[in-house]
Amino acid sequence: MAEPSGTGRDPEVVSRFVEHFAAQLVEAGLPRMPARVFVALLASDAGVLTSAELGEQLRISPAAVSGAVRYLSQVRMVSREREPGSRRERYRVHGDQWYEALTNRETVLKRWEDALRDGVVSLGADTPAGRRLAETLAFFEFVEKEVEAMMERWRAHREERFGRG
Amino acid sequence: MAEPSGTGRDPEVVSRFVEHFAAQLVEAGLPRMPARVFVALLASDAGVLTSAELGEQLRISPAAVSGAVRYLSQVRMVSREREPGSRRERYRVHGDQWYEALTNRETVLKRWEDALRDGVVSLGADTPAGRRLAETLAFFEFVEKEVEAMMERWRAHREERFGRG
DNA sequence: CCTTAACTTCACAAATTTGTGAACAGAGCG
DNA sequence: CGCTCTGTTCACAAATTTGTGAAGTTAAGG
Structure with a gap:
């Protein structure tokens, strides 16, 4: 009876997943609170939570929630909605x-490409180093x-497999 | 006469490029010395330098070079070669x-996928959250x-454009 | 073997990042 | 209007990360 039906989610189980997956993201370079x-x-x-709910579930201060959400919306990973008729x-x-x-x-790629273009010019397109940079640049442009x-293709694949969300 | 021909590279110009591009990589999450x-x-x-050359050009200690190189070879971005007949x-x-x-x-993707698979199971594949995780998982598998x-395709493209290196 | 060159490891100081509490700001409600 | 509920900003303490000097290790060369 680890999960009585009708009870909804076991917070313990949810938390375990949240912390585990978040840890992977942190390891990949995402700051911890945002992750x-x-x-x-x-x-x-x-797919929606209030600031209070986040703070309670993760045991973090309102300030931490605020900072994390600011980060996440800057990188377009979450959006914020004002809930009408409430200050939530x-x-x-x-x-x-x-x-x-x-x-x-x-x-990010664009900035890398810019830096590399500068490099090709300033090191000389006809030098070995310049050629190496040019090839790296070509790789990023290709990617x-x-x-x-x-x-x-993903959007097509997704629609076929999940229907449009 | 910013670049007298035959003189070889202007260390100042090289350094400017190195620091600029490295800064971009740092911003993208790479540790500074490895970048x-x-x-x-x-x-x-x-495309080859000794530890001493790196230390001199970047003005960092041998220890820093050692640490950076260890990192870079772990992530397969550089390889180390022992130079025969010398301790360099x-x-x-x-x-x-x-x-x-x-x-x-x-x-990294593989680990994310593992974590997500766990999540789908523990939250329930038939719940809204479970379905969201399943779709995310499908995305990573697709990617x-x-x-x-x-x-x-890149290897083909590269060969065509640069000849095999 | 002993010396010395080249790199690595380790402990620590400096710098940076992180998360908190506390003061602040603004919007609904009475 | 003023109260109060939410969320934000700011200064700071704690924790983490970074890079260095110094000691240690390995192997070439005499």
Whole structure:
């Protein structure tokens, strides 16, 4: 009877998943509080939680929730909604805009490409180092184009498998 | 006469590129010393430098070089070679094995997928949260497969454009 | 073997990041 | 209007990370 039917979710089980997956994200470079908040939203049934609910579930201060949410909305991983008729704010993880965030790593790619273009010029396109940089640049340009096409294919794949969300 | 021909590289110009590009990588999550060492290798004409050369160019201690190189070889971004007939060690950035490193982010993906599979089971595949996790999992599985194909295409594209390195 | 060159490891100081409590700000409600 | 419920901002203490000097290790060269 680990999960009595009708009782809804076992907070213990939910928490274990949240902490475990969040830990993986942290290891991959995401700051800890944003990671925990994000996964808590991902694991919530409605995909929406209030600041208070997040603070209670994760045992963190309102300030920490605020900071994490600011971070997450800057990188487009969650959106904030003002709940009409209340002073509560609700944070939501849209299935898709979360994938978009991955794509928006593209912004990072763009800056890398800029730096590399400078490098090719300043080291000389006809030098061994310049050629190496040019090839690296070509790789990123290639990836950028491919990722775009890949996301296109994902949307099709997703629709077919899950129906449009 | 910013670059007298025959003089070789202007250390000032090289350094500017190294520090600028490394800064971008740091911003994207790479630790600072590994980023600087990596870019210094990338920008070297031979694609190879000794520990002493790295320390001198970047103005860092032998210990810092050692730590950075350990990191970089763990993530497969540089390889170390013992130089026969000398106690010097040489560090090399292969054009390709650097791309492989990006692909090896796949290892990270695998761990994410494992965590998500657990989540689907423990939250219940028939719950809204479970379905959301399942879709996220499907996305990563999709990406993993696609990246593999993409690298295949890159190798072809690269060969055509640069000849085999 | 002993010396010395080259790199690694370790302990620690400095710098950075993280999360909190407390004061603050703003919007509904009485 | 003022009260109160929410969330934000800020200064700071704690924890973590970073890079260094110094001691340690290994192997080449005499």
